[in-house]
Amino acid sequence: MEHAFNKYHFSIPIFGQEIWVTDTLISFWIIAGVLIAVSLAVRLALPRFKAKPRGVQNVIETAVEMMGGMTEGSLPDKSGLDGWFFGVIAVLLLCNVSGMFGLRPPTADLSFTAAFAVTSFFLIHFMGITRAKRHYFKEYVTPNVVFLPIHLISEIAVPLSLSFRLFGNILGGFIIIELIYSMVPGFMRALTPVPFHFYFDMFASALQAYIFCILSMTFIKNKSVVEH
Amino acid sequence: MNLDPLAIVMGCSALGAGLAVLSGLGAGVGMGIASGKAAEAIGRQPEARGPVMTAMFMGLAMAETTALYGLLIAFLLLFANPFTGKMIELISK
Numbered sequence: 001m002e003h004a005f006n007k008y009h010f011s012i013p014i015f016g017q018e019i020w021v022t023d024t025l026i027s028f029w030i031i032a033g034v035l036i037a038v039s040l041a042v043r044l045a046l047p048r049f050k051a052k053p054r055g056v057q058n059v060i061e062t063a064v065e066m067m068g069g070m071t072e073g074s075l076p077d078k079s080g081l082d083g084w085f086f087g088v089i090a091v092l093l094l095c096n097v098s099g100m101f102g103l104r105p106p107t108a109d110l111s112f113t114a115a116f117a118v119t120s121f122f123l124i125h126f127m128g129i130t131r132a133k134r135h136y137f138k139e140y141v142t143p144n145v146v147f148l149p150i151h152l153i154s155e156i157a158v159p160l161s162l163s164f165r166l167f168g169n170i171l172g173g174f175i176i177i178e179l180i181y182s183m184v185p186g187f188m189r190a191l192t193p194v195p196f197h198f199y200f201d202m203f204a205s206a207l208q209a210y211i212f213c214i215l216s217m218t219f220i221k222n223k224s225v226v227e228h
Numbered sequence: 229m230n231l232d233p234l235a236i237v238m239g240c241s242a243l244g245a246g247l248a249v250l251s252g253l254g255a256g257v258g259m260g261i262a263s264g265k266a267a268e269a270i271g272r273q274p275e276a277r278g279p280v281m282t283a284m285f286m287g288l289a290m291a292e293t294t295a296l297y298g299l300l301i302a303f304l305l306l307f308a309n310p311f312t313g314k315m316i317e318l319i320s321k
């Protein structure tokens with residue numbers, strides 16, 4: 001059962017604090033390196049893009065267009081958050097799928113998903129305060145002041161459910177796959193886990209990344225758009 | 229008959245983990261109903277496929293969360309059991 005734990009390798013002392021380098025951190029460094037390399041390469045190739053796309057340019061334009069279609073109806077107008085959610089979905093997608101490449105998915109660590117959920121939480125309330133202004137505060141005392149604690153609890157539940165959903169899904173899939181690897185005998189290990197990898201590492205992971213972004217965007221829109 | 233108290237704690241934790249994942253029952257029924265209704269809606273109005281799918285995924289995510297809370301409790305009991313440590317502490321006293 002040792003695979004359920006985040007293996008600890010060594011620690012780096014920074015400012016008198018010890019930073020523990022775990023499997024999660026190492027696989028996230030690899031993923032971040034890949035993302036930075038890809039984005040730098042795309043940025044350098046950008047001036048050479050033609051009006052008639054071919055090859056890699058097609059792939060990038062499709063990704064950007066898909067993301068545009070996803071954020072268009074879900075975010076409030078002119079929020080400027082499309083780029084942010086493009087980044088979030090790119091990181092989450094790559095992190096969730098990284099189980100395919102033998103890494104421990106960083107999203108199978110609660111602190112990682114909690115960081116994303118807390119950022120979403122702050123975005124939701126920042127957009128609410130700047131966009132809906134006093135309607136934002138009025139929401140908390142509708143229909144009566146008595147409901148204030150209930151509203152507050154439901155606000156706290158948002159980042160909790162966002163982080164636990166992603167964490168639970170990815171950790172569950174990861175543990176099931178590791179169990180299958182430890183269950184099947186050696187000669188069957190090449191083929192048996194393939195459908196499970198396909199379901200847990202590709203389908204469920206991509207779905208969870210998508211759901212995280214869609215839910216964050218919907219909450220942001222709910223808070224920042226005033227109904228008349 | 230002499231029962232090891234630690235064995236009882238571990239066995240009950242395993243039973244508890246099994247009971248905790250039963251939360252998947254309700255979530256499964258709920259997700260089935262949601263998907264069925266979404267399919268009905270798309271069948272009645274195929275041009276509203278996009279919004280219906282988005283609403284369905286959001287509903288599915290909400291329903292799935294309840295199942296995941298149970299799953300997390302099960303993981304906690306199996307891999308990071310808070311009771312066995314306390315039991316060992318009590319025994320060693």
